[in-house]
Amino acid sequence: MNPPASTPLIEARQLVKRFGDFTAVGGINIEVRPGESFGFLGPNGAGKSSTMRMIGCVSPPTSGDLNIFGLDATRHGKQIRGRMGVVPQLDQLDEQLTVQDNLIVYGRYFDIPRAECKRRAQELLEFVQLTDRADSKIEPLSGGMKRRVSIARSLINEPDLLLLDEPTTGLDPQARHVLWDRLYRLKQQGVTLVLTTHYMDEAEQLCDRLVVMDGGRIVAEGSPNELIREHSPREVLELRYPAGTNEEHAFEVEGIGHRQEALPDRILIYADDGEVALKEVHARGSIPESVLVRRSSLEDVFLKLTGRSLVD
Amino acid sequence: MSLIDVAPLRIVPPQIRHARRPQRMLERQWMVNRAGGWIIFVTGFFEPLFYLLSIRVGFGALVGDVDDGGTLIPYAEFVAPALMAASAMNGAVYESTMNIFFKMKHEKLYDAVLATPMTSGDVALGEILNATLRGAVYSAAFLVTMGALDMTGSWWSILMLPVAVLIAFSFSAIGMAATTFMRSWADFEYVPAVMLPMFLFSATFYPLSSYGDWAWIVQLSPLYHGVATMRGLNTGDLSWAMLAHVGVLAALAVGGLTFTARRIERLLLP
Ligand SMILES: Nc1ncnc2c1ncn2[C@@H]1O[C@H](COP(=O)(O)OP(=O)(O)OP(=O)(O)O)[C@@H](O)[C@H]1O
Ligand SMILES: [Mg+2]
Numbered sequence: 269m270n271p272p273a274s275t276p277l278i279e280a281r282q283l284v285k286r287f288g289d290f291t292a293v294g295g296i297n298i299e300v301r302p303g304e305s306f307g308f309l310g311p312n313g314a315g316k317s318s319t320m321r322m323i324g325c326v327s328p329p330t331s332g333d334l335n336i337f338g339l340d341a342t343r344h345g346k347q348i349r350g351r352m353g354v355v356p357q358l359d360q361l362d363e364q365l366t367v368q369d370n371l372i373v374y375g376r377y378f379d380i381p382r383a384e385c386k387r388r389a390q391e392l393l394e395f396v397q398l399t400d401r402a403d404s405k406i407e408p409l410s411g412g413m414k415r416r417v418s419i420a421r422s423l424i425n426e427p428d429l430l431l432l433d434e435p436t437t438g439l440d441p442q443a444r445h446v447l448w449d450r451l452y453r454l455k456q457q458g459v460t461l462v463l464t465t466h467y468m469d470e471a472e473q474l475c476d477r478l479v480v481m482d483g484g485r486i487v488a489e490g491s492p493n494e495l496i497r498e499h500s501p502r503e504v505l506e507l508r509y510p511a512g513t514n515e516e517h518a519f520e521v522e523g524i525g526h527r528q529e530a531l532p533d534r535i536l537i538y539a540d541d542g543e544v545a546l547k548e549v550h551a552r553g554s555i556p557e558s559v560l561v562r563r564s565s566l567e568d569v570f571l572k573l574t575g576r577s578l579v580d
Numbered sequence: 581m582s583l584i585d586v587a588p589l590r591i592v593p594p595q596i597r598h599a600r601r602p603q604r605m606l607e608r609q610w611m612v613n614r615a616g617g618w619i620i621f622v623t624g625f626f627e628p629l630f631y632l633l634s635i636r637v638g639f640g641a642l643v644g645d646v647d648d649g650g651t652l653i654p655y656a657e658f659v660a661p662a663l664m665a666a667s668a669m670n671g672a673v674y675e676s677t678m679n680i681f682f683k684m685k686h687e688k689l690y691d692a693v694l695a696t697p698m699t700s701g702d703v704a705l706g707e708i709l710n711a712t713l714r715g716a717v718y719s720a721a722f723l724v725t726m727g728a729l730d731m732t733g734s735w736w737s738i739l740m741l742p743v744a745v746l747i748a749f750s751f752s753a754i755g756m757a758a759t760t761f762m763r764s765w766a767d768f769e770y771v772p773a774v775m776l777p778m779f780l781f782s783a784t785f786y787p788l789s790s791y792g793d794w795a796w797i798v799q800l801s802p803l804y805h806g807v808a809t810m811r812g813l814n815t816g817d818l819s820w821a822m823l824a825h826v827g828v829l830a831a832l833a834v835g836g837l838t839f840t841a842r843r844i845e846r847l848l849l850p
Pocket of ligand 2: 316317318357433
């Protein structure tokens, strides 16, 4: 049933999504191979969810080609959805049912026999560590628990492809790490993951390859390391000055390093060696309130490509 | 009657013809009701009982016989089938308006369902059947009560049940179609504003002839066609016109269903 490993699991060519006059996705090309984990990174309104919904076959493309599992998404939506799991950006759990029944009824939508649904539901609740909440209603659960129920539910049909739209937004760091661990295990089992995120560390942890989207277009593509190497010098010097004085200080340190970025709360200086850059800042007599030298990250790549901070 | 004759399956759109899993929505409702939702069926049973008792001991004694197109029948027998039609309508409309709105707008239930192999046709047909079921249960309780109070006129009365199911289906379909246009809870004020006059002026409490020149307006009411069919069956006074009434109800059912499936596609699969 699976196409040979060389053919892509998802293949989009010149994919466009318009809502009226507004273009949410403006002609993107992507290829996701089986077993890969692929990320969409981008600020609010970049078109990530719109793209995910087209891949999920719940939103017809305005134009372009979209093939999933080698099938045309516009004509074979039903078959494609049958082999896919979806975790939407906002949880859409069935509030009238218990946690366990949520999983069971979802399995029934895929025509999975009832007894098998029950067996899988138990297994999946164990997988997301919610066995003790199996008979709870949805409402009293915490945000992180609901997210885990959503993920468990998306796995009820043992999907070959899992779509996760901002899987860990709003979770505390510990809950995020638990989820990352679970997603990593799925990847090891051969499930292809496609996710969107605002978090750089998440992208670095989970994605083999990612695209940076902005304004409905892809502005860069590669592995996290490739992107950092290509678009950002090795180190970043972060300078904090008293509130509201960034602009004048930016003038003081002008020309140091390869490139600078003045954010509302700090100035970033991109350089091959952060310490050397810092010495020069001091030599010019500029005295920041605090300094930090760190390795450059995807966030810096993003900043350079879009001129905007990712989390706002 | 011609309506049925010229209604080949092709007028049903592909969304509905290709629906393969509408029963899953019923299965879901069963899982919800298991946990206590069945209480609505109890209230649905008492309502007709009180209605019928009040008519039997009250109006029936006051009003005497009614001239229904030439035949004289006791008032209780005249009005009971109309109330049964109304109870099928009420059960269906309760379920297909507020409840559907909650599931669609607040719970985002259908968004989640449509991410699976389920389709807009499955959701529309399944949820309309679900609301139909509620109307059907109310009507069945009504018919049993009528029988027990000796208000049925003939053996044809048994056929009132399938007609009640059709009425429930038509109103579920119209109700759900209308619900897809509701923007907020405030819009539900329109539901009783439409339902109450329909209940009162569908030849429910007096024969069509007493409306005089305004009878054509009554005939525009979907409920009237249900009432007319039910009444004919209860007295055993059958006519070809009843087939036309059934045809109108069937056309409304198919129309509402089709419309609902299209609306779901537009709203939830943009
Ligand atoms: N159903 C719709 N009708 C009209 N416009 C829409 C619709 N869905 C999305 N949009 C618009 O398309 C653009 C992209 O939205 P999308 O949800 O894809 O962004 P996103 O990258 O997922 O953003 P976020 O990070 O905030 O989730 C936005 O400007 C949004 O307003
Ligand atoms: Mg989004």
